[in-house]
Amino acid sequence: MITIFIDNKPHQVKEGQNLLQACLSLGFDLPYFCWHPAMHSVGACRQCAVKQFKDDKDTRGRIVMSCMTPVAEGLRISINDAEAKAFRSSVVEWLMLNHPHDCPVCDEGGECHLQDMTVMTGHNYRRTRFKKRTHRNQDLGPFINHEMNRCIACYRCVRFYRNYAGGRDFDVFASHDSVYFGRHEDGTLESEFSGNLIEVCPTGVFTDKTLKQHYTRKWDLQTAPSICVHCGLGCNTIPGERYGSLRRILNRYNHEVNGYFLCDRGRFGYEFVNSGRRIRKPLWCETGQKEQKPIEKESALKHISTIIADSKGIIGIGSPRASLEANFALRAFVGPENFYSGMSAQEHKLTSLIIDILQKGPARTPSLHDVETADAVLVLGEDLTNTAPLLDLALRQSVRNRPKELTEKMRIPAWDDNAVRNAAQNAAGPLSIASAAGTKLDDIATRTYHAAPDDIARLGFAVAQELNPKSPGVPNLRDETRKLAQEIAHTLKNARRPLIIAGTSLGSETIIEAAANAAWSLCESGKPAQLCFAVPECNSMGLALMKGKQLEGAVNAIQSGKADTVIVLENDLYRRADETAVDDFLHNAKHIIVLDHAVNPTSSKAEIVFPAGTFAESDGTVVSNEGRSQRFYQVLDPNHDIQESWKWIGAIIKTLGRAPAAAWDNFDEITKSMTTALPVLKPVQDIAPSADFTISGQKIPRQPHRYSGRTSMLANVNLHEPKPPADPDSPLSFSMEGYESPPPAPLISRYWSPGWNSVQALNKFQQEVGGPLTGGDPGKRLIEASGKEAASWRLNVPSGFTPKDGEWLIVPIHHIFGSEELSMLSQAIVGRAQKPFIALNSGDAERLNVSDGEMMEIALAGKKYRFGAKIKPELPVGTAGLYAGLSLFPVFGTIYAKLSKV
Amino acid sequence: MEQPLTKNIRSNAEPLSLKEYEKTGGYQSVRKALAMPPQDVQNIVKASNLRGRGGAGFSTGMKWSFVPMGPDARRPKYFVVNADEMEPGTFKDRLLLEGDPHQLIEGVIVSAYAIEAEQAFIFVRWAYKLAIKRLEQAIKEAYANNYLGKNILGTKYSLDLRIHSSAGRYICGEETALLNALEGKRATPRAKPPFPQVSGLFGKPTIVNNAETVANIPHIINNGPDWFKDLSRSNDGGTKLYGVSGRVKKPAIWELPMGVTVRELIEEHAGGMQDGYAFRGVIPGGASTDFLTSNHLDVKMDYDSVAKAGSRLGTGTMIVLDDKTCPIGFVHNLVKFFARESCGWCTPCRDGLPWLEKILRSIEEGTGQPGDIELLEQHCKLLGPGNTFCALAPGAVEPLQSAIKYFREDFERHLRDKKCPWK
Amino acid sequence: MLTDLEKQEIDTELSRVATKASASVDALNIVQRHRGWVSDEALKDVASMLDMTADELDAVATFYSFIFRRPVGRHVILVCDSISCYVMGYNPLLDVIKSRLGIAFGETTEDKRFTLLPISCLGACDRAPAMMVDEDLYGPVTAEMMEEILEQYK
Ligand SMILES: Cc1cc2nc3c(=O)[nH]c(=O)nc-3n(C[C@H](O)[C@H](O)[C@H](O)COP(=O)(O)O)c2cc1C
Ligand code: SF4
Ligand code: FES
Numbered sequence A: 001m002i003t004i005f006i007d008n009k010p011h012q013v014k015e016g017q018n019l020l021q022a023c024l025s026l027g028f029d030l031p032y033f034c035w036h037p038a039m040h041s042v043g044a045c046r047q048c049a050v051k052q053f054k055d056d057k058d059t060r061g062r063i064v065m066s067c068m069t070p071v072a073e074g075l076r077i078s079i080n081d082a083e084a085k086a087f088r089s090s091v092v093e094w095l096m097l098n099h100p101h102d103c104p105v106c107d108e109g110g111e112c113h114l115q116d117m118t119v120m121t122g123h124n125y126r127r128t129r130f131k132k133r134t135h136r137n138q139d140l141g142p143f144i145n146h147e148m149n150r151c152i153a154c155y156r157c158v159r160f161y162r163n164y165a166g167g168r169d170f171d172v173f174a175s176h177d178s179v180y181f182g183r184h185e186d187g188t189l190e191s192e193f194s195g196n197l198i199e200v201c202p203t204g205v206f207t208d209k210t211l212k213q214h215y216t217r218k219w220d221l222q223t224a225p226s227i228c229v230h231c232g233l234g235c236n237t238i239p240g241e242r243y244g245s246l247r248r249i250l251n252r253y254n255h256e257v258n259g260y261f262l263c264d265r266g267r268f269g270y271e272f273v274n275s276g277r278r279i280r281k282p283l284w285c286e287t288g289q290k291e292q293k294p295i296e297k298e299s300a301l302k303h304i305s306t307i308i309a310d311s312k313g314i315i316g317i318g319s320p321r322a323s324l325e326a327n328f329a330l331r332a333f334v335g336p337e338n339f340y341s342g343m344s345a346q347e348h349k350l351t352s353l354i355i356d357i358l359q360k361g362p363a364r365t366p367s368l369h370d371v372e373t374a375d376a377v378l379v380l381g382e383d384l385t386n387t388a389p390l391l392d393l394a395l396r397q398s399v400r401n402r403p404k405e406l407t408e409k410m411r412i413p414a415w416d417d418n419a420v421r422n423a424a425q426n427a428a429g430p431l432s433i434a435s436a437a438g439t440k441l442d443d444i445a446t447r448t449y450h451a452a453p454d455d456i457a458r459l460g461f462a463v464a465q466e467l468n469p470k471s472p473g474v475p476n477l478r479d480e481t482r483k484l485a486q487e488i489a490h491t492l493k494n495a496r497r498p499l500i501i502a503g504t505s506l507g508s509e510t511i512i513e514a515a516a517n518a519a520w521s522l523c524e525s526g527k528p529a530q531l532c533f534a535v536p537e538c539n540s541m542g543l544a545l546m547k548g549k550q551l552e553g554a555v556n557a558i559q560s561g562k563a564d565t566v567i568v569l570e571n572d573l574y575r576r577a578d579e580t581a582v583d584d585f586l587h588n589a590k591h592i593i594v595l596d597h598a599v600n601p602t603s604s605k606a607e608i609v610f611p612a613g614t615f616a617e618s619d620g621t622v623v624s625n626e627g628r629s630q631r632f633y634q635v636l637d638p639n640h641d642i643q644e645s646w647k648w649i650g651a652i653i654k655t656l657g658r659a660p661a662a663a664w665d666n667f668d669e670i671t672k673s674m675t676t677a678l679p680v681l682k683p684v685q686d687i688a689p690s691a692d693f694t695i696s697g698q699k700i701p702r703q704p705h706r707y708s709g710r711t712s713m714l715a716n717v718n719l720h721e722p723k724p725p726a727d728p729d730s731p732l733s734f735s736m737e738g739y740e741s742p743p744p745a746p747l748i749s750r751y752w753s754p755g756w757n758s759v760q761a762l763n764k765f766q767q768e769v770g771g772p773l774t775g776g777d778p779g780k781r782l783i784e785a786s787g788k789e790a791a792s793w794r795l796n797v798p799s800g801f802t803p804k805d806g807e808w809l810i811v812p813i814h815h816i817f818g819s820e821e822l823s824m825l826s827q828a829i830v831g832r833a834q835k836p837f838i839a840l841n842s843g844d845a846e847r848l849n850v851s852d853g854e855m856m857e858i859a860l861a862g863k864k865y866r867f868g869a870k871i872k873p874e875l876p877v878g879t880a881g882l883y884a885g886l887s888l889f890p891v892f893g894t895i896y897a898k899l900s901k902v
Numbered sequence B: 001m002e003q004p005l006t007k008n009i010r011s012n013a014e015p016l017s018l019k020e021y022e023k024t025g026g027y028q029s030v031r032k033a034l035a036m037p038p039q040d041v042q043n044i045v046k047a048s049n050l051r052g053r054g055g056a057g058f059s060t061g062m063k064w065s066f067v068p069m070g071p072d073a074r075r076p077k078y079f080v081v082n083a084d085e086m087e088p089g090t091f092k093d094r095l096l097l098e099g100d101p102h103q104l105i106e107g108v109i110v111s112a113y114a115i116e117a118e119q120a121f122i123f124v125r126w127a128y129k130l131a132i133k134r135l136e137q138a139i140k141e142a143y144a145n146n147y148l149g150k151n152i153l154g155t156k157y158s159l160d161l162r163i164h165s166s167a168g169r170y171i172c173g174e175e176t177a178l179l180n181a182l183e184g185k186r187a188t189p190r191a192k193p194p195f196p197q198v199s200g201l202f203g204k205p206t207i208v209n210n211a212e213t214v215a216n217i218p219h220i221i222n223n224g225p226d227w228f229k230d231l232s233r234s235n236d237g238g239t240k241l242y243g244v245s246g247r248v249k250k251p252a253i254w255e256l257p258m259g260v261t262v263r264e265l266i267e268e269h270a271g272g273m274q275d276g277y278a279f280r281g282v283i284p285g286g287a288s289t290d291f292l293t294s295n296h297l298d299v300k301m302d303y304d305s306v307a308k309a310g311s312r313l314g315t316g317t318m319i320v321l322d323d324k325t326c327p328i329g330f331v332h333n334l335v336k337f338f339a340r341e342s343c344g345w346c347t348p349c350r351d352g353l354p355w356l357e358k359i360l361r362s363i364e365e366g367t368g369q370p371g372d373i374e375l376l377e378q379h380c381k382l383l384g385p386g387n388t389f390c391a392l393a394p395g396a397v398e399p400l401q402s403a404i405k406y407f408r409e410d411f412e413r414h415l416r417d418k419k420c421p422w423k
Numbered sequence C: 001m002l003t004d005l006e007k008q009e010i011d012t013e014l015s016r017v018a019t020k021a022s023a024s025v026d027a028l029n030i031v032q033r034h035r036g037w038v039s040d041e042a043l044k045d046v047a048s049m050l051d052m053t054a055d056e057l058d059a060v061a062t063f064y065s066f067i068f069r070r071p072v073g074r075h076v077i078l079v080c081d082s083i084s085c086y087v088m089g090y091n092p093l094l095d096v097i098k099s100r101l102g103i104a105f106g107e108t109t110e111d112k113r114f115t116l117l118p119i120s121c122l123g124a125c126d127r128a129p130a131m132m133v134d135e136d137l138y139g140p141v142t143a144e145m146m147e148e149i150l151e152q153y154k
Helices: A019-025 A082-098 A113-121 A158-163 A196-201 A262-276 A299-312 A324-336 A345-360 A366-374 A389-398 A402-408 A419-425 A438-445 A453-467 A481-495 A509-524 A539-545 A551-557 A579-588 A645-656 A667-677 A679-686 A759-765 A840-846 B016-024 B028-034 B040-049 B060-065 B090-100 B100-115 B130-146 B175-182 B210-231 B262-269 B301-306 B328-340 B347-365 B370-384 B392-419 C003-017 C022-034 C040-049 C054-061 C083-088 C090-101 C143-151
Strands: A001-005 A008-013 A047-051 A062-065 A076-078 A144-146 A169-173 A180-182 A207-208 A236-242 A246-249 A314-317 A376-380 A430-434 A445-452 A499-504 A530-534 A565-568 A591-596 A608-611 A620-623 A628-632 A808-813 A837-840 A855-860 A863-873 A878-884 A896-901 B078-082 B120-122 B160-165 B207-211 B239-245 B254-259 B277-284 B317-320 C075-079 C114-119 C131-133 C136-138
Touching: A008 A019, A008 A324, A047 A530, A047 A539, A062 A082, A082 A236, A082 B370, A113 A759, A144 B100, A158 A169, A158 A389, A158 A419, A158 A837, A196 A207, A207 B301, A236 A262, A246 A262, A246 A499, A262 A389, A262 A591, A299 A591, A299 A608, A314 A324, A314 A551, A314 B090, A324 A539, A324 A565, A324 A620, A324 A645, A345 A509, A345 A530, A345 A539, A345 A551, A345 C054, A366 A389, A366 A499, A366 A530, A376 A389, A376 A481, A376 A509, A376 C090, A389 A438, A389 A565, A389 A808, A402 B277, A419 A608, A419 B210, A430 A438, A430 A453, A430 A481, A438 B130, A438 B392, A453 A481, A453 A509, A481 A499, A499 A509, A509 A530, A530 A855, A539 A679, A591 A645, A620 B370, A628 A679, A628 C054, A645 C090, A679 C090, A808 A837, A840 C090, A863 A878, A863 B130, A863 B210, B016 B100, B016 B130, B028 B100, B028 B210, B040 B060, B040 B100, B040 B210, B060 B207, B078 B100, B078 B175, B090 B100, B090 B130, B090 B239, B100 B160, B100 B210, B120 B175, B130 B160, B160 B262, B175 B207, B207 B210, B210 B239, B239 B262, B239 C083, B262 B277, B262 B317, B328 B347, B328 B392, B328 C083, B347 B370, B370 B392, C003 C022, C003 C040, C022 C054, C022 C143, C040 C054, C083 C090, C090 C114, C090 C143
Parallel strands: A001 A076, A314 A565, A376 A430, A376 A499, A430 A445, A499 A530, A565 A591, A591 A608, A808 A878, A837 A863, B078 B120, B078 B207, B120 B160, B239 B317, C075 C114
Antiparallel strands: A001 A008, A047 A062, A047 A076, A144 A207, A169 A180, A236 A246, A620 A628, A808 A896, A837 A878, A855 A863, A855 A896, B239 B254, B277 B317, C075 C131, C131 C136
């Protein structure tokens, strides 16, 4: 710590930062635009000016940009200096010369950084009498609205899109006061992270097009802390609601997890909550009838009592997209011996294996933030951009760590962003990627390898062996693969923070084991190697930790007659096994009970369907790939029968008058039962304050204090303002009354601070700007490395892949937009989804006599399906890439199929 | 009077070929310098008091001394000649480029050697078509005679020299923007520090020097620092290319001892004002320098003297304001130029200058309003050095602030009469 | 489609530079020399030769004043509008051009013969007012000379 003087008062600040960051961390209100805590300083906007003095005798001083000034012992500056203030207000005046005064119709209004800074600098009156320059806007696709006239040219968008996120179809054009930020021509933004432009832009140039469909001001949104449900990374989000529909998702900062950013699936996938396919009342299909009909809650519970009384045995099928609490409730109801995880056979195996490896082995699983700090990375078998998008973003930062060592030596401060980039040029890495088909990250990889899953695993085992000869060797390895393994091993060995990433998306056990061996080999030689696995769903890890049984067992139980009743929890089984198998299974069950939030092929076959809450209508806990258990809170009180699955199951138990051991009335109670029954989940109790938590006797409001029109919102129903719904499950209230200042981090439902209405208010919630949240980042890790040094090597080295004659090994190809179930109920995501396809190597395509786009037929499990062909020259010969995530047609495990041209 | 820089330049004629150039003693400094350790070359230049002719007047030897030397330095290192010359009123470098390309190339070789650069560029302004053609021809000859290329004249030193002509933008002349232009990027300036000497072109150590600066190098090496200092009438070493344009009888460029007076330039060399025109003021060193008036005619045209008089020597090429030209129109033209040439990176310049331009146009058109002059004055401070990202905007307001100072009455008259008295 | 000659010239440039992108302006200049301007299609072709996206190359192209992204006439008249030429009277020259060709700054004659553009100081201040037609510099230009100059460009 060093001492600097701000307006003659001493302050302790951390060395190595810039003055702006230091001032903001100290709590000063200093305006800025071009600076961003994750993207650092470039000195373009000149908004952050302060006066710097040579010493205590210097009274004149000179204006400097605080973002470009390193803090130094004894530095003397003034924020309040009249000249500095006048300059800051002039900067806003210049920015406003061309800025339209369209705040009333601008989507950013009320949460606009430019508005805040304008007020902060005190620029009130327009002095210019001249015309404003205008621009033409572009159509940037289904996610982002473009309104260039509002641009203040802070360059943040282009810096985020290109430098930070690696996008190349967006840029800045022209010069002087006609600089233009957009695309070279109209068209959909290709980056998977384009949605962050909404939050990165300090004004209303880039706004949320999905929000526009049902626009609501920030101050009219009811919000609560939540967790993204669209992949296994557990990014923290803030969903916003009005009039019972979800309006948008904003990022919720978690220093350890997603930091400032989200992917587009996470941001725009929310609309499944408002989907027309939602189940809003219990459904019942009377025996002998074909159709399900809505019924009252009470009759649904009565019917279920009858069913349970009639049943010979009940089994429960859980779900990796349902909360721990929902799964636990089902498990408690049917008994652990009758609880099945609901994952496909292979998924079950892989996630269990991952848990085993992470719990027993010496390598630690990193948070996304840890990934950003890695300085050598090996990715085995994952197309991260499409299976775990924020890992892509994290790796794009990590590849800069090595080059930054050089710029550090040149004494260029890490926050001097353009200087670092100029000095390092395009140096990146080391990052090695082994995957079946090409990935977007290949562009920044130092080494790539495209091979069949078994060969990817062999490469991984070979790397492990190069790192540590005690790990099992790989027989018959080709020389070039051996050489590649040696090179990769070399980069990892020379790193300070090496990282191995693998995952479940190719359905391969051996890839996961190879990754483990590689990480463990490094650990054994004393390197703090980290081991990261991408898992498919928001609670895959949680479910694996609960150790439900394999789905196969459920089939046997029904087939053997041991049970005749199935309760399916938030799960479309057609995504877990092939159509015929699921059809048979459901056909054999006498009673099918489903709890879910939207109609799907499985729910359609149920006798009773209970309307489950989505993340937006539920309280619950999910466990991310890091093993981090995180709480999400109900955003809205659903005006229907919809409620959390765990509440439904509790109600069923109560209706049946079953043992009180499994009865719970509220969230804290179920958490308590759960953590008692499953000690591995113990830390879940401490993720967040319990429901009785208050500050100064007040709950934390979900509605901002300016929430408007609440007395008239339901005036068409009743002139009296209804009492806000009670929330027995959390310290949050469905009201605007309550404690307004920053609550404990897990309860942050919006960023606001006096004078800071935009997302930049976040600064006031952090220990230091860009650092952890005050009081620590939310979530509790459930998995830590064993601490043992020695690894018990995985010995399962596969033999290499050899193409079969006339049959192709199916490898799943994931797509961020399309492969995930829930987001595909959102219109904007559907607009970005690709058509399903079969991808082939050019040679194979030639052999089959198909060219790009031509229809192909694939025979699988006795059925035939048709898709367009797509040529991917890098795909290994003898494999066919199949678009992953199709219901009725899951691709998991080793499947060979016949292909033909139609 | 010695005129080392221009002695070979025959106006409106072909430049000397390599053979002719050699006959006049050309390329001797290369032989001499390459026989010394690079540090010694640096020391000679430092001792000569050569100050950069690009406008800022920074000591050339000193600048070179910041380049990391020796085997541990990051490589390749680059030497870049700044021949962008787009400052309005400035036309001195073109004379050197078109008139004596070999002199410049000789300077490049010695300078590049002094910092152990293996790659050199001459960044020539896009519009200087003839200069580019002549330089290309001369470079070809230099390669053919092993003054460039591998193992120059049998030494271990190798140098590659290329011309880069951009596509027009004043900001390309700013040395860090120039580096971005050379990298094929948008030519916005870079923050300093880190200085190009440490992290320049492609992140490698780089020196950027003005063409006139570089042309001086061979003569300093050949004749020594003392000779060079003696050429000057001031503390700054050497001769200087001075120019005068505007309503004078003989607008031109002359090589004269550093430190001739404004009066000498206008009255003797430029032949005085054209008939019917009277002198009102002059911007002494290109478009981005403060006005001097008839009170300053005896100011010596060297860095310190001009600074003392409240302006800058800049490029040493002056533009005269006469009594038949509206001073508001004059600065309006300048500010229009700077507003148009702003790179668009920082707010005060990008958005402030166009505003000033509109106000000035409005005043000139007779639609100025009370308070306009004060607004202009405020801006002259607001756009001062340090407040903007690079020196373009501070340069832009220099003539304006001094115009308000010296010609305030003209501004006020426009406002009062609601028209331009010159129209 | 770029012509073979264009491609060849760009390849020569590429063989000389440290990074492909650093040949961006040279490559655009080459195309412009052959066609007078750089169309979207040409821009894309050049971008792919440089391993750049069209967006990246256009970001560069639109920064510089004299990469023409819109069609120009067969000849481009560049009239210096900077200070020395202002003092020496470029405005009367413009009036001559305007009345003779009927175009203002930024416009092209209907017969596509001339495009008229302003240019910042041509470095010919001793010959002000100055102008350039294609690659030829003229100055000092008088109203009387204008006809003769323009006549040379068909
Ligand atoms: C906006 C701007 C334009 C400039 N244009 C030129 C130029 O055309 N030629 C030049 O030599 N220096 C120009 N300079 C100065 C250069 O940045 C740099 O100081 C100079 O090339 C260094 O050379 P010297 O040390 O030999 O003077 C310009 C500076 C600025 C701020
Ligand atoms: S002052 Fe700012 S906008 Fe102007 S040229 Fe320099 S960096 Fe660009
Ligand atoms: S925030 Fe410092 S210059 Fe923009």
